[in-house]
Amino acid sequence: MQAIVVGAGVIGSSVAYRLAQAGAEVTIVEERRPGGGTSSVTYAWVNACEKLTSEAYFRLNFAGRQAHEDMLAEFPGADWYHRPGVLQWQDAEAEAGGRDGTDPLAKLQQLIAWGYPAEVLSLDDVRKLEPEINPDAIGNVPVIHYPRDGWLDPVPYSGALITAALERHGATFVEGRVDRLVLAGERCTGIELADGRTIEADVVVNCAGRWLNDIVQASEHRIPLAPTLGIVAYTPPVGAPLRSALRTPLVNMRPDGGGRFLLRSNELDRLLASDEGALPSHPQAQELMRRAIKTVPALRNVDVEAVRIATRPIPKDSYSAVGPVPGLSGYYAVVSHSGVTLGAFLGEVVADELVHGRERNELAEFRPSRFFN
Ligand SMILES: Cc1cc2nc3c(=O)[nH]c(=O)nc-3n(C[C@H](O)[C@H](O)[C@H](O)COP(=O)(O)OP(=O)(O)OC[C@H]3O[C@@H](n4cnc5c(N)ncnc54)[C@H](O)[C@@H]3O)c2cc1C
Structure with a gap:
């Protein structure tokens, strides 16, 4: 499976690394440096104790803590957590x-x-x-x-995961700004960069954080953010x-x-x-x-x-939005507040869904579809 990951913040780097590790052919597109967006200006407290408004959200964040411990174990000598x-x-x-x-x-x-x-x-x-x-x-x-x-040091974390995706799992890094999704009817077939280059893929995973909607032409495919x-x-x-x-x-x-x-x-x-x-x-x-x-x-x-x-980058109802967007196949969005806490876990579950086709229950309450009814 060919996947494009837009954005190499704490979320995009986690998603790219896990996708590549799971066997996808991954292209990461980033216009700044890995971790140079919101992930470079954050308190970065990895926690679930501030997430008691919903048990499902608490559990998601609790899993986020564990996923960071698991990730650290894969990088001997890493000191970002x-x-x-x-x-x-x-x-x-x-x-x-x-x-x-x-x-x-x-x-x-x-x-x-x-x-x-x-x-x-x-x-x-x-x-x-x-x-x-x-x-x-x-x-x-x-x-x-x-x-x-x-707390996490999100910038060294993102940099290390991108390097590992490239060196351990054959991913490709493209420096440049994604201008828009390339569409064929109701299917997203890739992306077009600001310099006119296009890249095709089976799925585009949008991890562009606060800039998520900038590359999405049609308002009916945009996730409302607050x-x-x-x-x-x-x-x-x-x-x-x-x-x-x-x-x-x-x-x-x-x-x-x-x-x-x-x-x-x-x-x-x-x-x-x-x-x-x-x-x-x-x-x-x-x-x-x-x-x-x-x-x-x-x-x-x-x-x-x-x-x-x-x-x-906060979805309108304050909870994470992770999954396909109705009416547009080949497109998958991952946007969330508490992205530092959640990044490593979201990487795991997104890779599981996209590469192995296993729908993850942990995401059931956090699908973008809730905004499109
Ligand atoms: C003050 C503050 C305190 C916070 N405290 C915490 C906390 O204690 N705990 C916690 O878990 N979270 C906290 N957060 C939230 C957390 O920092 C964010 O949820 C997280 O950093 C978002 O990561 P991201 O990867 O989605 O976005 P980003 O880090 O912004 O990454 C998105 C990337 O996409 C790239 N990009 C965007 N558009 C394009 C394009 N068109 N083409 C190519 N590349 C593109 C950007 O350059 C960027 O690198 C805090 C946030 C702030 C601001």
């Missing part, structure tokens, strides 16, 4: 079931019932684990510890005051390699009006740094060094 644990706490309002409507202890019970490694820590335990965290930033609320959680902006601030290298990742009402922060810290916040993301002005002076970046200092006072003399703003 870090799992020192994640600490999460809520403010008093949220604890009372207020602001975001979640009760952290009810959430914990649900997670434990579903087999997710999670526990509550006392302030003393937190101090022993992460002595630099300011206890006042936590207050009198439960701290949930996910001892096996962590993208959101996210801003990430990076510090310069500092003398490692923290090992774990933090998910807190003020700021989410974690080490980002070489002593750097990566900072972000959903609340501050919601204030973004555009993706312009991604500079250290950006007001949200400055606020992220202030919040990080409140949380870890050892950062008090540290300034923001770099800022990035990205657009999340």
